[in-house]
Amino acid sequence: MVRRGVVATLISATAFGLMPVFAFYAYDTGMSVTTLLMLRFAIAAAVFLAWLGPRGKFGRLTGRQWAMLALSPMITSAYLSVFATGSFVLLGLVTGDLDLGFAAVGWGWAAAVAIVSTVLAISLFFVGATTLGPVRASILSMLEPVVAVVATWLLLGGTLSALQLVGGAVVLAGAVWGILAAPVRDAAPAEKKATPAASSGAAGSSPDVRHNAHPSAE
Structure with missing residues (x-):
């Protein structure tokens, strides 16, 4: 179970870390930031609803559930994606920054941001948090910025300074220590x-x- 949680959290951190690369290529097609964010959450909401809806996960919610957000993490993520979509649509209409006239390949990059760096990343993080515990999963997910920096360096021609390398090494060491540290058992x-x-x-x-x-x- 621990190995499963570690693998799930590592894949989640990698998926989150690849978001800047996907976003860079999406912007290169003429897509605006507001449009990308709107498409990200719209596609993510569609995937969440398509996955949870047929399984009967959505029922009538009580006022207490809405007030306390006493829902499963996946259902909460689905509702937040729906609300975020509406928010960015409204923002784009007000600012005039909502434009779907980008190159067709931009849809693929927007789908990558939504499916890989949102749905997959969130789902696997919850798998890791369930098996490892939220504290250890959060420590291991600190690899996300390291993945983002390395991916930018390898795929986008970025540069790495000595200070960035030292910082990445510290983050990696902290994540490894957090996972390998034996949990304290309380009698x-x-x-x-x-x-x-x-x-x-x-x-x-x-x-x-x-x-x-x-x-x-x-």
Whole structure:
């Protein structure tokens, strides 16, 4: 289970880290930032809804669920994607920055941002958080900026300074340490669980004790 969580979180961090590369090629087709963000969340919302809808994951939500966001992470991500789509559509209409007149290849890059760097990345992060715990998964996901810098350097002709290399090494060392560090086991919960049982046992035996101590009471 731990290996599965580590692999899922690493793939998630890689998918998130590739977003700047996909976005660069999308902008190169004439796509604006607002348009890319709108398409990103629109495609992500469509994928989330297509995946969760047929499985009956969407039901009538109570006011308490809306107030507390007491939903599963995937359902929450789906709703946030829908709301984000509407927000960027409104922003684009107000600013006049919403334009679908970019080159056709831009749809492919927008789909890569939405599917790889949003849906896949979010889904695998939740898999890692479930198996590793949110703290260790978050530590391991710190590899995302390292992946982004390396991908930009390899694919977009960027440059790496000595300070950036040192920073990347520190992040990698911290992530490895966070995963390999043995979790601290606390014996207190076990003792707390044993205490009610012992108390109930003592309470259950008290009538017999009273009966033996006061036989004349009968």
